[in-house]
């Protein structure tokens with residue numbers, strides 16, 4: 024899953040006063056923490072994509088095993104709690120939960136490629152990506168409800184912050200279309216081969232840049248919207 028990962032982060036972003044002990048831009052990085060590790064490992068050639076029975080799957084034993092994901096979730100929660108000393112255990116659970124939400128959503132869409140621990144032979148995944156349009160509307164739909172929730176619980180300080188969330192939503196929907204639906208449809212036509220894609224370094228850098236650009240953008244919009252008090 025790609026853009027759908029942001030739904031839990033945005034949903035949380037509505038309520039900073041009573042609800043979320045974490046900024047929306049931080050939540051944006053938390054939900055993609057597992058993929059951030061993945062893209063770093065891709066850059067060094069430790070992980071990547073491969074073809075299994077004609078379908079593209081990921082080779083992600085280190086970043087995406089259930090064990091690594093739980094470990095990373097716990098470490099991220101602990102790290103946040105130490106960084107923001109006043110945030111308490113609630114922040115630990117929120118951050119850990121956001122990081123781990125990535126694995127749950129990936130489990131739904133991935134073709135089986137998620138092991139229980141690094142090096143395990145058995146891999147899991149419900150494979151919604153085999154139905155590209157269903158996967159597309161699932162991810163963008165999740166994202167849409169997140170945005171509606173956030174926008175309806177906050178109000179813009181200036182006009183540009185009223186428009187910006189929807190410009191960002193359309194942009195994210197466009198990115199999702201490019202990275203899932205196109206290869207997905209090409210897989211069904213038998214014309215997509217991820218091993219012929221550009222080098223891992225390109226994949227790594229473009230992936231990481233996308234994550235940090237999205238976190239930066241949401242941080243900018245977040246600063247221009249305040250919680251509704253009525």
Ligand SMILES: [Zn+2]
Pocket residue numbers: 024057058087125129
């Ligand atoms: Zn992932």
